[in-house]
Amino acid sequence: MPLLELSKVCKGFGYNGSRVEVLKDINLEIEQGEFVAIVGYSGAGKSTLISMIAGLLAPDSGSLRLEGKPITRPGPDRGVVFQNYSLLPWKSVFGNIYLAVDQVFPDWTKANKTEHAERYIEMVNLTPARNKRPNELSGGMRQRVALARALAVEPRILLMDEPLGALDALTRATLQDEIERIWRRDQKTVVMITNDVDEGILLADRIVPLSHGPRATLGPSVEVNLPRPRDRKAMNHDPRFQKIRAEVIHYLLGSNPRIRRKTAPIPAFDVPLGLVREAV
Amino acid sequence: MKNFRFKFDWVVLPAIGLALVLAIWSASSETWAGKLPSPGQTWDKSKLYITEPFAHRGVQDQGIVRFTLYSLILVAKGYALALLLGVPLGFCLGLSDFFTRTFDPIFQILRPVSPLAWLPLGLVLFHKNEPAAIFTIAICAMWPTVLNTAVGVRSIPQDYLNVARVLSLSRTRTLFSVLLPAALPYMFTGFRLSLGIAWLVIVAAEMLTGIPGVGNFLYQEYNSGIFEHILLCIITIGIVGFAMDRIMSIVENNLKRVFA
């Protein structure tokens, strides 16, 4: 049985005239321990999808199941890293993480909970910033706190919504390495939303493209069968890497009506222009 | 240069303003307002009250700071009651549309009622002066707290609510760890406005009930024809009100920094 199973999930917003069908017939199965990257256009409905898995939104039709049980509400079995971090600004780094730990492990002693929170702060290399508030942190550090908070509740599955989207390239690379390290350490099941195909290939076991909206749906999965740990630089010259990348991009571009009609290609994710032409 | 500019803006200009007002005051008392004591006379007759601020020479004859303290204590009681009532009401308004539709019209009607109108009702309800005054202060001062708390609760970012849901925070923990801190900066704006109103109401309440304090002293001295003391009281009331507002605004700004 897959750990997470989505079947024929549809979701739209609004009523009557202003109704928009955002997601249509989403089918997805994720196995225990798998790292899946969902890649798609901005506004296609990636956050909507992750909110439904998190239990924050209910689908209009279709079913979402975690370990066979329908998802009806959020729960500590799913750790969520939000697109905009969503840290509580009046709490310190420690406070933000402790809040989560305190709620999920109410029976532990205070010392235990503190130690647990500290461990996750250390895991994301934030021990020196332990007592700082979010507005005193850089974007990359905030992202680390959000990651630590999501991991500290020891979820069955980690959901990340464009976790590195707002970061500069260098910080992004460092955090990618950290995510990879943490994932390899405890083989957590991960669903990561990203708009960067290369990021998906670097980290994931499998890439699932989300077509252009409205009525976005998931395309055929592309397995990333590159050995780990993957080296960003070496990867670029690997023909397998280029094949995977071309496959994903081909699907994404093919799903975009504007590009299909060969008018103004405006890909919303970073793809080198050469590749866009090649794929079209 | 920058230092000079600072002195000019914050010392020289306000001093000029003060001098102008004193000049108009003196001129008025010498010309059209014969009964208005001049600044000099006011000082002469008020010195004792200022230089012996805590003196207690009789019920109606005490140092100005002692009178002010009486007023402040009463205000504190009324204000505390205003916050105790206002914050939960504001939360209900902010969280529930049902509650808002049910009670908002009534609040809108009660809000503009003057303290002079509430006080007799307070006396009818509580028979005694002090509870009536506290009731009046609370019911007049709570509205900014109610409304700003409601706005604060309504404008809590969805992100924070999502965090609370994803972590499955219990209701009480959501209230104390998320809703309350997130709404606090708005609530504080309400607290500050409420305190201003409470201080306005105290003077009227003391005049009508005869509870000792600056407001009552002012009215007493009017009846005894010592007009200098009216001015002393007005200035005192103004300075205290200003000081309270400054303190609240400093706390408010610090809060906003933490919550940014």
Ligand SMILES: Nc1ncnc2c1ncn2[C@@H]1O[C@H](COP(=O)(O)OP(=O)(O)OP(=O)(O)O)[C@@H](O)[C@H]1O
């Ligand atoms: N609560 C809502 N009410 C109405 N429309 C919504 C709501 N949430 C999302 N939408 C719409 O659904 C579509 C998908 O939104 P979503 O946030 O899921 O996109 P996304 O793929 O995450 O985009 P991005 O990459 O920019 O984060 C958008 O057109 C958006 O306007």
Ligand SMILES: [Mg+2]
């Ligand atoms: Mg999004």
